Amino acid sequence: MTGLLLLGLAAALAQDDGLTPFLATERPPLAHGRAVSLDLRGQPLSLAEVDALLASGELDDETLDAWLASPEFAEQVVRHHKGLFLNNVVFDLDPFRTLRDYGQFGFGVWYVYYLSPVRRGAAMTNCTDYDADVNELNQPLSWRTHWNGGRDEGAVDVNPWWDMDSTIRVCAYDAQLTEVSSSGNDCSTLEGQSDPECGCGPNLVWCSTAERQDRVTAALSEAISQRVRDVVAEDAPYTELLNDQGVYLNEDLVDYYRNRVQFSSTLSSPVPVEVLPSVDADTWVEVAGGEELSGALTEPGWLLRFQTNRGRANRFFTEFLCGEFIPPESGILEIAEENPTPDLSQKPVCMDCHTVLEPWAAYWGRWQEVGANHYDAATYPAYSEECADCAPHCQDVYCRRNYLTRVRHPHEESYVGSFLPYVFLVGDAEEHPDLGPALWADEITADGRLARCAAEKAAVWLLGRPEQEIDPELIDGWAADFTASGLSYRALVRTIVTSPSYRSAK
Amino acid sequence: MTPRAPVLMFLMAGCSGTSGSDAPSPQAGGSAGPQGQVDTALPPPDREAPGVSSSEVGAADAAPEPEGDHRALKRMSVAQTRTAMEQLSGGIEWAEGSAVLWESYAATLGVADHQTRLRDNLDPSIMYQKFLDDAAVQTCTAWVAGEADGTRTPRGFFVAIEPDATDAASVRANLVRLRQLVHAEQSGDTDPVVDGLEVVFDTVLRRTSDPVAAWTTVCVGLFTHPDFFTY
Numbered sequence: 001m002t003g004l005l006l007l008g009l010a011a012a013l014a015q016d017d018g019l020t021p022f023l024a025t026e027r028p029p030l031a032h033g034r035a036v037s038l039d040l041r042g043q044p045l046s047l048a049e050v051d052a053l054l055a056s057g058e059l060d061d062e063t064l065d066a067w068l069a070s071p072e073f074a075e076q077v078v079r080h081h082k083g084l085f086l087n088n089v090v091f092d093l094d095p096f097r098t099l100r101d102y103g104q105f106g107f108g109v110w111y112v113y114y115l116s117p118v119r120r121g122a123a124m125t126n127c128t129d130y131d132a133d134v135n136e137l138n139q140p141l142s143w144r145t146h147w148n149g150g151r152d153e154g155a156v157d158v159n160p161w162w163d164m165d166s167t168i169r170v171c172a173y174d175a176q177l178t179e180v181s182s183s184g185n186d187c188s189t190l191e192g193q194s195d196p197e198c199g200c201g202p203n204l205v206w207c208s209t210a211e212r213q214d215r216v217t218a219a220l221s222e223a224i225s226q227r228v229r230d231v232v233a234e235d236a237p238y239t240e241l242l243n244d245q246g247v248y249l250n251e252d253l254v255d256y257y258r259n260r261v262q263f264s265s266t267l268s269s270p271v272p273v274e275v276l277p278s279v280d281a282d283t284w285v286e287v288a289g290g291e292e293l294s295g296a297l298t299e300p301g302w303l304l305r306f307q308t309n310r311g312r313a314n315r316f317f318t319e320f321l322c323g324e325f326i327p328p329e330s331g332i333l334e335i336a337e338e339n340p341t342p343d344l345s346q347k348p349v350c351m352d353c354h355t356v357l358e359p360w361a362a363y364w365g366r367w368q369e370v371g372a373n374h375y376d377a378a379t380y381p382a383y384s385e386e387c388a389d390c391a392p393h394c395q396d397v398y399c400r401r402n403y404l405t406r407v408r409h410p411h412e413e414s415y416v417g418s419f420l421p422y423v424f425l426v427g428d429a430e431e432h433p434d435l436g437p438a439l440w441a442d443e444i445t446a447d448g449r450l451a452r453c454a455a456e457k458a459a460v461w462l463l464g465r466p467e468q469e470i471d472p473e474l475i476d477g478w479a480a481d482f483t484a485s486g487l488s489y490r491a492l493v494r495t496i497v498t499s500p501s502y503r504s505a506k
Numbered sequence: 507m508t509p510r511a512p513v514l515m516f517l518m519a520g521c522s523g524t525s526g527s528d529a530p531s532p533q534a535g536g537s538a539g540p541q542g543q544v545d546t547a548l549p550p551p552d553r554e555a556p557g558v559s560s561s562e563v564g565a566a567d568a569a570p571e572p573e574g575d576h577r578a579l580k581r582m583s584v585a586q587t588r589t590a591m592e593q594l595s596g597g598i599e600w601a602e603g604s605a606v607l608w609e610s611y612a613a614t615l616g617v618a619d620h621q622t623r624l625r626d627n628l629d630p631s632i633m634y635q636k637f638l639d640d641a642a643v644q645t646c647t648a649w650v651a652g653e654a655d656g657t658r659t660p661r662g663f664f665v666a667i668e669p670d671a672t673d674a675a676s677v678r679a680n681l682v683r684l685r686q687l688v689h690a691e692q693s694g695d696t697d698p699v700v701d702g703l704e705v706v707f708d709t710v711l712r713r714t715s716d717p718v719a720a721w722t723t724v725c726v727g728l729f730t731h732p733d734f735f736t737y
Contacts, residue, residue: 024576034690035737038582044590049660050686079585088620464578471575501575 033059035505036497039462041072042079049282064498068490074232076223077489081241084319087224087362089217089304093256096193097207097263098245099174099200102126109155111171112200114209115298119173119196122150130154132172137200161203161259162212174199174207189262204258215252222303223248226284227296231489238454238487241296242441244322247271247289248299251279257340266371267300276339292366292374294438300372309421312361316437321444322453322467325353341411343424363440365421375402377434380419388417448483455479455492462496474489474501540595579736581628584608584615587735591641594688595649596662598736600641611637639730646725653683655720661723672717677707689733703727 027035030045034052037045045053053059062232067073079286082088099110111126112119112466118128124147133142156170168434176199178187185191187198188206200207208216226248231240247270249257257269269276270289279285290386296302297316306312316324333348341347344354366375380402392406399405404423415423421433432439444450455478459470467475478495485491496502567688582590588608592599600607613619615637616627652658654669665687667680681700691699703724710720728734 009714023730028692030686030692031737037576038586038590038737042583042586043593044587045687045690047687050690054686054692076538082620083618083625088623090621093684273633462577463575464580470585474575504576506576 007171024504026504029058040067072447074229075230078228081228085224087301089221091304093213097209109169111174120150122148125172127152132156134172137177138172138175161205181443197253216256218252219252224299224301238489239445243438244295245289245293246286250284251281254279269374294436297437303314303372309361312364322456333359343411359429362429363437382419391416451480451483580628581736583626584617591645595645598645598648640724642729646722675732688728
């Protein structure tokens with residue numbers, strides 16, 4: 001059978017059909033319809049659609065509009081935008097709240113690996129599977145001693161929050177139900193994390209599993225895609241991707257924000273916990289967020305994917321302004337000084353790009369790096385008298401971590417007491433941290449650069465050619481139409497796939 | 507001179523056999539270049555350029571006309587390929603047990619994960635074509651056999667023929683319909699690819715006397731043809 005298949009294939013493929021276009025030619029209606037269908041819906045024409053196209057001789061407006069309004073089109077736009085946002089977060093949200101099952105050794109008992117030193121008195125030490133002697137709070141009353149000196153308290157049965165109908169075995173220390181420890185620590189907060197009397201709480205609600213954490217990080221990534229999906233589905237202005245103040249939530253995110261985000265140093269609930277909605281599985285809801293939010297640009301899925309402000313600005317510049325940083329033809333300057341300035345916009349080697357980049361990075365100045373928390377102006381003023389006064393030898397962790405207190409170069413002298421993201425900012429850029437990336441998005445929307453870049457990216461996607469090979473005037477025209485449509489992404493794609501350029505192919 | 511240069515020059519010599527008025531004139535008195543190099547791209551003046559058969563090559567302009575902006579023919583993404591095969595075959599998945607193989611081989615096929623691979627690899631690579639062939643064999647075997655024995659309805663493959671019919675007119679009519687459906691090719695009865703598929707069908711049928719085997723081979727040929735995976 002295989003031989004016959006190969007024989008047949010060889011015959012088919014060796015066929016010189018004489019139809020391979022040498023020059024770009026206008027595609028017949030059926031081929032054009034198939035191309036549009038694959039680009040807009042990710043699927044070929046159905047038999048009925050083939051027959052309809054053969055009968056009508058062209059892809060009619062009604063069909064095209066139906067395709068543009070379909071969920072399949074939204075998915076194709078989501079795919080395209082994944083290439084822009086790169087929204088795939090790989091981030092260990094909270095290893096100190098992750099239960100591991102050491103069942104691979106045949107025990108099937110869960111414990112928090114990283115808290116073994118706190119709870120069991122020895123690193124990497126778990127209990128063995130015998131019924132623990134515990135009180136009503138699952139606090140062990142007796143234990144055995146491991147060879148390494150660690151306590152082996154045994155295990156208890158628990159119905160975990162992620163599957164309340166099942167029972168799993170959990171090491172008793174990790175299954176403790178204590179709400180406030182005898183030393184006064186609230187076990188539902190970070191202050192209880194180092195308290196041996198604090199465990200994972202009722203139904204382990206203060207802990208989760210690696211699989212559940214992966215679902216949360218996947219949801220952080222997917223929230224951006226959901227935003228794209230909604231903009232396309234609602235035919236909303238494209239700018240909403242970048243300056244909307246809504247927050248996208250699903251079941252995994254709501255559960256995380258309600259029960260475990262308080263243990264995180266990198267995330268916080270984007271809305272007060274009491275207004276978190278109830279969300280059914282596999283659905284997304286949008287709730288109103290704070291003024292500091294700026295669409296996808298302040299989504300945790302973006303902030304954790306690009307973890308520095310410079311990285312965030314660079315990615316935005318590349319994908320939404322279609323720019324790139326290229327060193328000058330004359331080359332970059334060498335560092336001659338022994339103690340070069342830490343101001344990258346003045347530092348040789350760095351200054352050619354950073355003169356531009358630093359003010360842009362400042363748009364994210366009030367967003368945590370290697371995290372996604374917002375630094376509000378009340379808690380983190382641009383200038384702190386208190387931190388300036390304690391410089392240069394502040395004992396205060398808040399000042400040392402967040403404010404310039406130690407001067408290492410003369411260029412830093414005038415910034416003592418400044419919140420770190422403000423250091424070296426001059427002129428209008430001093431406003432950037434407070435205004436946030438929404439300001440940048442608004443600026444490039446107003447001057448047409450966002451429309452121009454979105455049109456260019458869409459042209460590259462749909463024409464399948466690099467931007468250098470596409471007539472800039474053509475893109476200018478599509479960008480103008482896009483702007484005139486009120487930044488309707490559907491309209492932009494419609495313009496391109498009905499253009500003579502898209503119709504001819506080679 | 508690089509090792510590749512003689513080959514290129516040989517190929518160029520083959521391309522220069524044109525009598526079009528725009529073709530450059532051979533240099534008189536031999537073909538030595540300015541630095542004494544022999545210009546092998548031009549035939550010696552005492553020998554005629556080799557002729558070409560118009561029946562094999564056909565007529566063409568000596569120089570391409572300037573082109574406007576156009577779309578590049580693109581290879582389907584893995585997602586599009588999967589969706590297309592599943593949609594056309596009425597939902598047959600390329601799978602092994604519960605594992606969908608398009609997903610299992612996603613990394614090998616160059617599907618972007620937006621972490622380590624930022625863009626889909628859309629080259630029509632040997633790897634892509636190998637897996638496409640595997641997928642086509644599995645899909646086609648189930649699709650054609652299922653429609654032939656009546657367990658898969660409605661029919662999407664035998665759209666212009668009964669599964670056991672082998673008369674030339676019906677076979678050709680079904681091939682034309684399949685070309686429309688799978689390749690969006692509407693040349694109809696004059697389509698030379700249909701001629702080729704007809705040969706495939708006849709060859710396999712002669713050897714197996716089994717129309718299902720013949721149609722399965724045609725089906726694989728359709729899915730592995732560039733007209734399927736490019737658009």
